[in-house]
Amino acid sequence: MEALWKQASRLKEQVARQGVFKQFGYGNSDNSFADESEVKLHQRLEKLYLSTRAAKHFQRDIVRGVEGYIVTGSKQVEIGNKLSDDSKKYGVENTCTSGDTLSKAATYFGKARSLIEKERGNMLKAFGTQVAEPLRAMVMGAPLEDARHLAQRYDRMRQEAEAQVVEVSRRQNRVRESPGNGDMISKLEAAEYKLEELKSSMVGLGKEAIAAMSAVEAQQQRLTLQRLIALVEAERAYHQRVLEILDQLEEVMVSERQKIEAPPTPVAENYMPPPPPSYDEVNGVFASTSVNETIQSVDFFLGEALDSFKAESEFELTLSAGDIVIVRKISSNGWAEGECKGKAGWFPHAYIERRERVLASKGAMSSCRAFGWHPSFQSNAHMDGEEQAGWRRTDREESQRSAVQQR
Numbered sequence: 001m002e003a004l005w006k007q008a009s010r011l012k013e014q015v016a017r018q019g020v021f022k023q024f025g026y027g028n029s030d031n032s033f034a035d036e037s038e039v040k041l042h043q044r045l046e047k048l049y050l051s052t053r054a055a056k057h058f059q060r061d062i063v064r065g066v067e068g069y070i071v072t073g074s075k076q077v078e079i080g081n082k083l084s085d086d087s088k089k090y091g092v093e094n095t096c097t098s099g100d101t102l103s104k105a106a107t108y109f110g111k112a113r114s115l116i117e118k119e120r121g122n123m124l125k126a127f128g129t130q131v132a133e134p135l136r137a138m139v140m141g142a143p144l145e146d147a148r149h150l151a152q153r154y155d156r157m158r159q160e161a162e163a164q165v166v167e168v169s170r171r172q173n174r175v176r177e178s179p180g181n182g183d184m185i186s187k188l189e190a191a192e193y194k195l196e197e198l199k200s201s202m203v204g205l206g207k208e209a210i211a212a213m214s215a216v217e218a219q220q221q222r223l224t225l226q227r228l229i230a231l232v233e234a235e236r237a238y239h240q241r242v243l244e245i246l247d248q249l250e251e252v253m254v255s256e257r258q259k260i261e262a263p264p265t266p267v268a269e270n271y272m273p274p275p276p277p278s279y280d281e282v283n284g285v286f287a288s289t290s291v292n293e294t295i296q297s298v299d300f301f302l303g304e305a306l307d308s309f310k311a312e313s314e315f316e317l318t319l320s321a322g323d324i325v326i327v328r329k330i331s332s333n334g335w336a337e338g339e340c341k342g343k344a345g346w347f348p349h350a351y352i353e354r355r356e357r358v359l360a361s362k363g364a365m366s367s368c369r370a371f372g373w374h375p376s377f378q379s380n381a382h383m384d385g386e387e388q389a390g391w392r393r394t395d396r397e398e399s400q401r402s403a404v405q406q407r
Helices: 001-028 032-093 101-139 142-177 180-261 279-283 289-294 362-369 385-406
Strands: 295-305 324-331 335-340 344-347 352-355
Touching: 032 180, 032 344, 101 180, 101 335, 142 362, 295 335, 324 352
Parallel strands: none
Antiparallel strands: 295 324, 295 352, 324 335, 335 344
């Protein structure tokens, strides 16, 4: 019986509460306009509370992410500066004995790496001052906390109003059970008056909380977007500057690599040999000891022209790349004397390369036969001393006669 009595009392209070809810804002009554306004106000405040809370969490996530990026980036700056110092140290010491190309490249790399790490440091500084600090200040700022406190006060007042609704319903039941009791009627009137005051205060506080929360929401949206744009701009400027540095670095390093990979053979257009010996020096006119020492007769050998050479005087010999030359004399100033295609004269010794064997072409055959040298001979080392001396003497006389005729 007691359980049934408690259940009946509970149902009775619930019915009474629903009736009071309808009267004071939660149902269709004469006060329906105010009731709908209060419900909409409550729903609006709930949405604002959820929105500002989500934005606050997002701002906090951005701050944590940026701070982690700053910590990691600072470590990268430290590692990059160490690499820069090591590279510049190697470039200054230059321990290589065959050249300084790698040392120069290391110096360029070290300087570029130092500039890159400086740009990275500037970017991290911008992350801290333009992104993390403003967002952290807003997360912990007074406007948000004040607005949230207003919303919490509104919730507490709304709970008090709901409790007062229950109190009014209970008083109404007692008045119905004991009609004419003046004390109960006065208490009911006091409870209803208090409920009206709570409802009025709740509506005013709700509007104030909505205004504060709306202002905070707008500020959150605007400031967070601005900070994200600042984050993107700082990182974009960093990458653009780094790209410029890397382009310049690649250009100078590729240039240094080309110096290493360039072939060691001389380039004709850049090679400026000294002038060849004069005709008088070659033929002994006004000869002195120092002059005779500059001209060295050598065993005949075959040479192949590596590049073209155009004669600029009657004593010089024009060569084309691939020509086979019989070399007879070599001067200490870089010139050699020989014969090619039936013509004799001087040419830069660096333009030819010695060949032990050559293909039997018409040019090679004619050059060899012009001086009585069969092309199958690789050298005249098989001759005895008298034959070599006679050959050199005959060859020198023929060379002198040819030069006199040309003059």
